[in-house]
Amino acid sequence: MYxxxxxxxxxxxxxxxxxxxxxxSGRTVYYRGRELARANLSRGNHLDIATREEYWVSGIKVKxxxxxxxxxxxxxxIDDDAREEYERLKSGGPISSR
Numbered sequence: 001m002y003x004x005x006x007x008x009x010x011x012x013x014x015x016x017x018x019x020x021x022x023x024x025s026g027r028t029v030y031y032r033g034r035e036l037a038r039a040n041l042s043r044g045n046h047l048d049i050a051t052r053e054e055y056w057v058s059g060i061k062v063k064x065x066x067x068x069x070x071x072x073x074x075x076x077x078i079d080d081d082a083r084e085e086y087e088r089l090k091s092g093g094p095i096s097s098r
Contacts, residue, residue: 003031007053018079029057
């Protein structure tokens with residue numbers, strides 16, 4: 001998943017690509033110890049339940065243009081455990097189920 005903190009950073013950078021898990025309903029995303037609940041009826045906007053910081057969460061784009069459409073110059077870091085899978089996705093290879 002692509003996860004971007006609209007109000008600050010995620011462990012040193014504004015946005016990260018990495019593995020996330022979801023609640024049964026799919027309305028809550030769990031990523032790097034954060035619990036991000038979907039904001040209202042929005043698809044990508046989420047709020048951190050503990051800090052109320054706003055996040056953008058979306059799937060990975062093959063073209064690499066993962067940033068939110070209105071954000072520019074956002075530093076993105078790829079989590080070490082997701083790097084190989086991300087590179088495979090960008091090169092057009094099959095996606096593993098995790």
